[in-house]
Amino acid sequence: MSTASTAPVPVSRVHHWAAEADVLVAGNGCAGASASIEAVAAGAEVLVVDAAGGWGGATAMSGGEIYLGGGTSVQKACGFEDSVDAMYAFLKLATGPDPAEDKLAVYCEGSLEHFDWLVRCGVTFVPKLWTNPSWEAPTGYGLMYTGGENAYPFADLVPPAPRGHIVDMEGKQPGERSAGWMLMKHLAATQERAGVEVRYNTRTERLVVDGERVVGAEVVSFGERYFVRAWRGVVLAAGGFAANPAMLAQHAPKLAAPGNFLVGTDNDDGRGIRMGQAVGAAVRHMEAGQSAFPADPALLFRSLLLNGRGHRFINEDTYPGRVGQTTLFQQDRKAFLLYDEATNEEASRQAEHVVQPTWVSDDLGELAKEMGIAPEVLAATVATYNAGAARGEDPECHKAARWLRPLVPPYGVLDLRDGPYGVFTIGGLHTSTRGEVLGLEGDPLPGLFAAGRTTSGIPSWGYCSGTSLGDSTFFGRRAGRAVATA
Amino acid sequence: MSTASTAPVPVSRVHHWAAEADVLVAGNGCAGASASIEAVAAGAEVLVVDAAGGWGGATAMSGGEIYLGGGTSVQKACGFEDSVDAMYAFLKLATGPDPAEDKLAVYCEGSLEHFDWLVRCGVTFVPKLWTNPSWEAPTGYGLMYTGGENAYPFADLVPPAPRGHIVDMEGKQPGERSAGWMLMKHLAATQERAGVEVRYNTRTERLVVDGERVVGAEVVSFGERYFVRAWRGVVLAAGGFAANPAMLAQHAPKLAAPGNFLVGTDNDDGRGIRMGQAVGAAVRHMEAGQSAFPADPALLFRSLLLNGRGHRFINEDTYPGRVGQTTLFQQDRKAFLLYDEATNEEASRQAEHVVQPTWVSDDLGELAKEMGIAPEVLAATVATYNAGAARGEDPECHKAARWLRPLVPPYGVLDLRDGPYGVFTIGGLHTSTRGEVLGLEGDPLPGLFAAGRTTSGIPSWGYCSGTSLGDSTFFGRRAGRAVATA
Incomplete structure (x- = not known):
């Protein structure tokens, strides 16, 4: 240079x-x-x-x-x-x-x-x-x-x-x-x-x-x-x-x-x-x-994207570059994907690169501890999502019905706090x-x-x-x- | 110019x-x-x-x-x-x-x-x-x-x-x-x-x-x-x-x-x-x-600060300019303050400018509707906060114990989505x-x-x-x- x-x-x-x-x-x-x-x-x-x-x-x-x-x-x-x-x-x-x-x-x-x-x-x-x-x-x-x-x-x-x-x-x-x-x-x-x-x-x-x-x-x-x-x-x-x-x-x-x-x-x-x-x-x-979001869109669309406090902040089914920009500029790059086995299998069939979750557990409280977030927040996030998904709605972030399905244990969490984002x-x-x-x-x-x-x-x-x-x-x-x- | x-x-x-x-x-x-x-x-x-x-x-x-x-x-x-x-x-x-x-x-x-x-x-x-x-x-x-x-x-x-x-x-x-x-x-x-x-x-x-x-x-x-x-x-x-x-x-x-x-x-x-x-x-x-946060710190410190999806995103007791920057740059300026009568009275005794809430109700669901957010999210936010406050903790945003007290109805919400921020x-x-x-x-x-x-x-x-x-x-x-x- x-x-x-x-x-x-x-x-x-x-x-x-x-x-x-x-x-x-x-x-x-x-x-x-x-x-x-x-x-x-x-x-x-x-x-x-x-x-x-x-x-x-x-x-x-x-x-x-x-x-x-x-x-x-x-x-x-x-x-x-x-x-x-x-x-x-x-x-x-x-x-x-x-x-x-x-x-x-x-x-x-x-x-x-x-x-x-x-x-x-x-x-x-x-x-x-x-x-x-x-x-x-x-x-x-x-x-x-x-x-x-x-x-x-x-x-x-x-x-x-x-x-x-x-x-x-x-x-x-x-x-x-x-x-x-x-x-x-x-x-x-x-x-x-x-x-x-x-x-x-x-x-x-x-x-x-x-x-x-x-x-x-x-x-x-x-x-x-x-x-x-x-x-x-x-x-x-x-x-x-x-x-x-x-x-x-x-x-x-x-x-x-x-x-x-x-x-x-x-x-x-x-x-x-x-x-x-x-x-x-x-x-x-x-x-x-x-900034490209650092996960395969096939998994992103079907997962819950959570910030560093355990909250969702954007509909996961929008353009993944938009998700990447929002995460990098507005969420201090703190992001986790939460999903379940069925999601993982479905996404993996289509994903360009199959990834393994960082943590797997039947217990959301245990996962919250690994993620460093309040367990009651994670529980509420999943409960809200699941209740909406059961009726085909996402009242919080408005993801389209085709990507909604209540999550069941065991859950996987992919830790994306270190990116990497392609920028x-x-x-x-x-x-x-x-x-x-x-x-x-x-x-x-x-x-x-x-x-x-x-x-x-x-x-x-x-x-x-x-x-x-x-x-x-x-x-x-x-x-x-x-x-x-x- | x-x-x-x-x-x-x-x-x-x-x-x-x-x-x-x-x-x-x-x-x-x-x-x-x-x-x-x-x-x-x-x-x-x-x-x-x-x-x-x-x-x-x-x-x-x-x-x-x-x-x-x-x-x-x-x-x-x-x-x-x-x-x-x-x-x-x-x-x-x-x-x-x-x-x-x-x-x-x-x-x-x-x-x-x-x-x-x-x-x-x-x-x-x-x-x-x-x-x-x-x-x-x-x-x-x-x-x-x-x-x-x-x-x-x-x-x-x-x-x-x-x-x-x-x-x-x-x-x-x-x-x-x-x-x-x-x-x-x-x-x-x-x-x-x-x-x-x-x-x-x-x-x-x-x-x-x-x-x-x-x-x-x-x-x-x-x-x-x-x-x-x-x-x-x-x-x-x-x-x-x-x-x-x-x-x-x-x-x-x-x-x-x-x-x-x-x-x-x-x-x-x-x-x-x-x-x-x-x-x-x-x-x-x-x-x-x-960007100065557009509410009196005396009220801000004692309230729940919520974003456009009904989530908290920062400890309300930090420097109000930091809250203002975060709200303007990371939350698209979408902010509400949620509080109760006791909070309002306490804050008003000290506030530089006493303000009236935009909406008042005993019913969080009704307030959620006014705010345009999912009622289950608002309910979970308040429940998490109240449970923590009752034991003197803020597991989500780590506000200091002296500012914590479970909120009781009737609630007031101050709509700050239009600012104004002094910048x-x-x-x-x-x-x-x-x-x-x-x-x-x-x-x-x-x-x-x-x-x-x-x-x-x-x-x-x-x-x-x-x-x-x-x-x-x-x-x-x-x-x-x-x-x-x-």
């Missing part, structure tokens, strides 16, 4: 431009790739650099879910109606506080066009719905709920539709790793066809400024530093900051709790964000992050809907654009699977179009 | 310096005043400017509590032992996650010296302990617990001592408003004796930079703009950003929930923070804030223990210093009453000494 200064270089100190292009894109994950493809389509000559040895960044490690809606062909083929309004209403509720209303509006309005663009890039989605609780769908399924749309409270507020579109893995070759990798493969192929020059093992270190305007950058490749002139502008698409311990401590210490692990690459060191800040960019919601950051540079980086007073910084997790985007605070890839590709494209005509 | 650009002015564009000093201090609250006093003591000529018509800022509106310890004469006179180690251990626990360990170390080590300095400035503290639950002590009391030191969980972890030192109000004149106002009166008098020039109605708009070095600022007074040369450096002590809706939305939307009110002045518009960011400063924990921001510029403003890579920015709520300080995330005035005066002094010899 580079800790070299991100202070910008005045153009007067640049004596030689070793490369030039209309547009320089820093980072070749899905945001940078999308930006480069659209910038070329808008007539610009584009150079992309990436610190890694190849394309992909965190995208290539992801599950390849893209949050799309408003009535895609996949949604229709699976029998779902959806609308721009419903999509917007849901995301506004699910991504706050302070949802990015301006971005949500153009994102939902443009979702069908974006779906078509992805298909033109070679991405395919199998029109088949996956409904079992899990983080990802198996090969052969292209649609799933990824935000708790069909669970309390959202299902009562907005007509639910599944919007997690999963990039198809059919035709996967040996060594090809995930649906996110597959998305990148298609984008990189499209990028190559478009004639974009990409230089790998090339890290963007500092921006070059002419007065207030960004006119290029200093890059480093195998120890060699050189300046790249960007006639129209620079797009920062260099990922988040989950791999930067100092930035995590400063902004999002809960994400850095011991045992949590980074979902991303070592290049997610926040350098893109700091380069923007160094020329006066504003940031948004730097404390925010996605990544979602705060970053403040940008306009055109991908312009905005300054401290909200005005665009001339010549500077950004996309992906270098920015704060659609997942403003609350997260749904697919909103990061969706935001990165959608607003990456917009940044590419904007910089090409800047 | 000024929304003019905070982008720095290159010194080449300054054709006339209308004023000059060794040190320019922006803001004359307790941080700026302390900085100016110490800078003069270190031999510097100092000019202080403040956007308001007089001294004080948010300090003058505060309760005048200063967090001091390690065995002050006031603590000793009240019969308490304290140590630097205990003070440090407590603050490290209470102000995290990510407590400012470097600042805590020098703060605790220097606390006795700082007490003496305040006394030399004319501040007096009555050596008498106030123990009733309340936000502030009445005149005639100079010491109280202000961080939950003597409550769960801290009392079991660190030897408790009261450290909230309250500035004495004896000799108060008509028009003098609060203990915080009294603190400022003494600091302003000391500042005047030291020969500090202060210009009011003078807002600092932008910094002036010579390359990377801050060499002055542009100020505005009644529409007239002029440049002030600062030979040694500038100290930003211009308050937090609770009066800036855009910054609250970007960083701390929960503080901006409808009905919450700002504790501070209209000049807490974050301009000091943005001027620092505009020259490359890092920020820390911009999402953090103090201020505690995130801000990242500074060293010497008050140097630190850049994005952690290196000091030449010529730039900051103190008070323009910075992230001792109350890094968790807050205790008195830590803000304590941090502002202590690190204000250090900034003043550092800039004077820069």
Whole structure:
């Protein structure tokens, strides 16, 4: 991780431009790739650099879910109606506080066009719905709920539709790793066809400024530093900051709790964000992050999720990332799953990873002692749950009836207080809907654009699977179009 | 509130310096005043400017509590032992996650010296302990617990001592408003004796930079703009950003929930923070804030505090600001107080403001319906509490025995879901223990210093009453000494 200064270089100190292009894109994950493809389509000559040895960044490690809606062909083929309004209403509720209303509006309005663009890039989605609780769908399924749309409270507020579109893995070759990798493969192929020059093992270190305007950058490749002139502008698409311990401590210490692990690459060191800040960019919601709940959803949905005092605090059948965020940020990461043998067997048949409970007992009092909670509280929690479940209701947390069944001894408890939560950051540079980086007073910084997790985007605070890839590709494209005509 | 650009002015564009000093201090609250006093003591000529018509800022509106310890004469006179180690251990626990360990170390080590300095400035503290639950002590009391030191969980972890030192109000004149106002009166008098020039109605708009070095600022007074040369450096002590809706939305939307009110002045518009960011400063924990729980502590301590699902979530007898932060940040501001007639009468005899319950009933089920929570949960919560209280225990939240008594009908419920919480921001510029403003890579920015709520300080995330005035005066002094010899 580079800790070299991100202070910008005045153009007067640049004596030689070793490369030039209309547009320089820093980072070749899905945001940078999308930006480069659209910038070329808008007539610009584009150079992309990436610190890694190849394309992909965190995208290539992801599950390849893209949050799309408003009535895609996949949604229709699976029998779902959806609308721009419903999509917007849901995301506004699910991504706050302070949802990015301006971005949500153009994102939902443009979702069908974006779906078509992805298909033109070679991405395919199998029109088949996956409904079992899990983080990802198996090969052969292209649609799933990824935000708790069909669970309390959202299902009562907005007509639910599944919007997690999963990039198809059919035709996967040996060594090809995930649906996110597959998305990148298609984008990189499209990028190559478009004639974009990409230089790998090339890290963007500092921006070059002419007065207030960004006119290029200093890059480093195998120890060699050189300046790249960007006639129209620079797009920062260099990922988040989950791999930067100092930035995590400063902004999002809960994400850095011991045992949590980074979902991303070592290049997610926040350098893109700091380069923007160094020329006066504003940031948004730097404390925010996605945190995957550390248990298989197949078990989570069927269990009682308890906090450190033995209380339930969320319906277990909502999006497991929402459960993870709530547990990490609101319950000090103190979580237990309580279940019984039948639950364990049923969940295990479907679970991706079968786990053993930390403690097993017929006696709730004994379990309460192990958990360090008041036995009368645990008894009351189970009694309330069981009484409701017997009549098909969850008066406390409103889990859907299909997941309810009174628990009977022996009980198992899975201790999740040490996580680990898989985390990544979602705060970053403040940008306009055109991908312009905005300054401290909200005005665009001339010549500077950004996309992906270098920015704060659609997942403003609350997260749904697919909103990061969706935001990165959608607003990456917009940044590419904007910089090409800047 | 000024929304003019905070982008720095290159010194080449300054054709006339209308004023000059060794040190320019922006803001004359307790941080700026302390900085100016110490800078003069270190031999510097100092000019202080403040956007308001007089001294004080948010300090003058505060309760005048200063967090001091390690065995002050006031603590000793009240019969308490304290140590630097205990003070440090407590603050490290209470102000995290990510407590400012470097600042805590020098703060605790220097606390006795700082007490003496305040006394030399004319501040007096009555050596008498106030123990009733309340936000502030009445005149005639100079010491109280202000961080939950003597409550769960801290009392079991660190030897408790009261450290909230309250500035004495004896000799108060008509028009003098609060203990915080009294603190400022003494600091302003000391500042005047030291020969500090202060210009009011003078807002600092932008910094002036010579390359990377801050060499002055542009100020505005009644529409007239002029440049002030600062030979040694500038100290930003211009308050937090609770009066800036855009910054609250970007960083701390929960503080901006409808009905919450700002504790501070209209000049807490974050301009000091943005001027620092505009020259490359890092920020820390911009999402953090103090939020006063919206009920009288006299009632809170004796009641059951319930969340939106009818569960208790914190011992009601800890510091009410801690309760407020927890409710606002972890419980989505959903809070009810449940109590009975005897509690209400007892609390009312001591309460600063007697309030009527929102609902009264003999029937918990009826109250649960009004509260929108499951009746079986409310019944279990009360049953658990009453059973414990009958034997002098609180197995669930560990409230101290003196506040426990089984509740009997009729019950009253106070609905606090709409707050209002009195809030201020505690995130801000990242500074060293010497008050140097630190850049994005952690290196000091030449010529730039900051103190008070323009910075992230001792109350890094968790807050205790008195830590803000304590941090502002202590690190204000250090900034003043550092800039004077820069």
